[in-house]
Amino acid sequence: MSAGGLLVCLLAVFQLGSRAQYAPDEVTYLPGMTFKPNFRQWSGYLQARPGKFFHYWFVTSQRDPVKDPLVLWLNGGPGCSSLDGFLSENGPFHVNDDGATLYENTFSWNKIANVLYVESPAGVGYSYSDDKDYATDDDRVADDNYRALQSFFTKFPNFTQNEFFIFGESYGGIYAPTLSLRVATGKAKINFKGFAVGNGISSFDLNDQSLIYFGYYHGLFGEDLWRDLNINCCDKGNCNFFNSSSSTCRIFVDVAFGIVYNSGVNEYALYLDCEGGRSFHKGYEMTMSHLFRNYLTLTHPTSFQISCLPPCL
Structure with a gap:
């Protein structure tokens, strides 16, 4: 066998071996999908700590999965599922009004990035704890998110070299920077480049x-x-x-x-x-x-009202 043929063979074995670690999580069919996706996706669990498992959904980039960055998306709440962002904000497909079919999101972030959605902490969405203990705080969530992230890279080792970014929304103003600190100062080999927060709460x-x-x-x-x-x-x-x-x-x-x-x-x-x-x-x-801790108008409405006719300024 030529040297070139041997190299191709070894690469094929490597790719097969790396895929085998997460093949059971791969999503190959979704009911109601009205278009053919040009990306791969996986859904399963990452271990945050013994007995605690975070549900994830991972979609590869539609452009160049090998070279494009890896983005972690966290919704806020606290207690909001990141599938909210996946299915109604920046994911590759959204749910139609009939609740039974899916349509392509032409503005999906996975047009140019590999995107990982994680439901955090345990008790949110499909994430769970074996002992049913769902008490937590910001420090524990950051620690658990960091462990779950390491669990992800164990499943997907061929993404460890991609540039990695953390994005958070709303209470992600707490989740994103606290996790970023763990990643930036931790020993895990992660090609961390930065974080961003949209519509965030930090104070x-x-x-x-x-x-x-x-x-x-x-x-x-x-x-x-x-x-x-x-x-x-x-x-x-x-x-x-x-x-x-x-x-x-x-x-x-x-x-x-x-x-x-x-x-x-x-x-x-x-x-x-x-x-x-x-x-x-x-x-x-x-x-x-x-x-907003002072937001009382829903339960204690005041007598002050204003009228508004379009267009409003």
């Missing part, structure tokens, strides 16, 4: 403080409410909109929050047309209570 204090300024400087409420907030929440130029001891201040903060979230505007895209009289589902209420 409840900062979130509540900034929301008041956001509302005022974007014209969502006027000078009267701004004056009342300053009179009752500020002292010598220092304002406390987060945990003021003044009950009057808290009332006006509640009014400001109600304007931002109950007026019908899209708080993530203020210059689009108004959404109109929308009703909030429980998931939205739960999310807002996690992100």
Whole structure:
């Protein structure tokens, strides 16, 4: 056999051996898929610690899986499944309104990257704990995410050389940097390049403080409410909109929050047309209570109301 033929043979054996480690997790068929995917995907479990297993879904890049970066995606909550991001945000396919068929997401992140979605911590989505103990904290989640990541690279060793990035959304503002610290300082051989956070929570204090300024400087409420907030929440130029001891201040903060979230505007895209009289589902209420500790308008509505007709500014 020629040297070239021997090399091809050895490469084929290597690829077969590496695939065999995770072949049982490979997804080869999905009911309701209306297009033929040009990528490979796997779904299974990663061990976070003895008796704790995190569910993952991994999709390869549609461009060049060998050279393209590897991205870990974590939704927030805490308690939100990363399949939310997979099936409704940046995954390769989304669910149609009929709940039974899938359509291609032309803006999927796996157009240019290999993307790993992990449901964390145990108790979220399909992730579980053998002992049914789901008590946790931020440090434990970071440790478990780091171990799960090492479990992933044990299953997929041929991705250890790819550039690796961590992305988080919402409470991912906690998950992403704490995990990144473990990865950057840990002994695991990971080609870590950085992390990013979208719509992140890193400080409840900062979130509540900034929301008041956001509302005022974007014209969502006027000078009267701004004056009342300053009179009752500020002292010598220092304002406390987060945990003021003044009950009057808290009332006006509640009014400001109600304007931002109950007026019908899209708080993530203020210059689009108004959404109109929308009703909030429980998931939205739960999310807002996690992100903004002073968000009381859903359960304690104020009498302050504004009307909004499209287009809203």
